Amino acid sequence: MKPQNVLILPGWQNSGPGHWQSLWEAQYGYHRVDQHDWMNPRRGDWMAQLEETILAADEPVVLVAHSLGCILTAAWAAHSKNTHRVKGALLVAPGDAERDELRSxxxxxxxxxxNRLPFPSLLVGSRDDPYCSFQRVLAMGEAWGSTFTDLGNAGHINAETGLDDWKAGHDILRSLIEMKAN
Incomplete structure (x- = not known):
């Protein structure tokens, strides 16, 4: 798989320079899906940007989503007619946009x-994520048909968690890519 066909989907406020998504982008040449407004995200705008990026790819893509990027993946998959262009998705620490403090x-x-995702997905969650309860991440994984990995107490699985380039996470991504290649 070409590196530019691994699409990085950051969450709300984007992923900063120390976030594993940014480090993977720099190290492996993956492609970040840039959004028009990282601070005031609108679901329809983000879905349209993802759709355009997937359609511009020269072959099927793999999605690497974090936080709100996971919700974007599920929302896009529920509406797009182009889900066949996605080979799989790594979904990490989904943020629960239905929580009172996030809904506003x-x-x-x-x-x-x-909805069940129409492509294979691996969901990595944490037991102490401040943006999504463990029960809720399990429910999302079940609904989406994702294979679940419990990372234990790893917070929001971001730069503040101290993962650096999160080699174990990249191994999970490689297993997803290889699984689809077989």
């Missing part, structure tokens, strides 16, 4: 789509 700042992201 992310008004267009509720309800969280709970």
């Amino acid at each position: 700042v992310l008004p267009s992201w509720s309800p969280v789509p709970m």
Whole structure:
């Protein structure tokens, strides 16, 4: 798989320079799906940007989503006619946009789509994520048909967690890519 066909889908406020998504982008040449407004995300705008990026790819893609990027993946998959262009998705630490404290700042992201994804997905969650309860991440994984990995107490699985380039996460991504190649 060509590196530019591995699409990085950051969450709300983007992924900063120390985030594993940014480090993977720099190290492996993966392609970040840039959004028009990282601070005031609108679901329809983000879905349109993802659709355009997938359609511009010269071959099927693999999605690497974090936080709101996971919700974007589920929302896009529920509406797009081009889901066959996705080989698989790595979904990490979905943010629960239905939580009271997030609903007001992310008004267009509720309800969280709970449809089975039409492509293979691996969901990595944490037991102490401040943006999504463990029970909720398990429910999302079940609804989306994702294979689940419990990372234990790893917070929001971001730069603040101290993962650096998160080699174990990249191994999970490689297993997803290889699984689809067989």
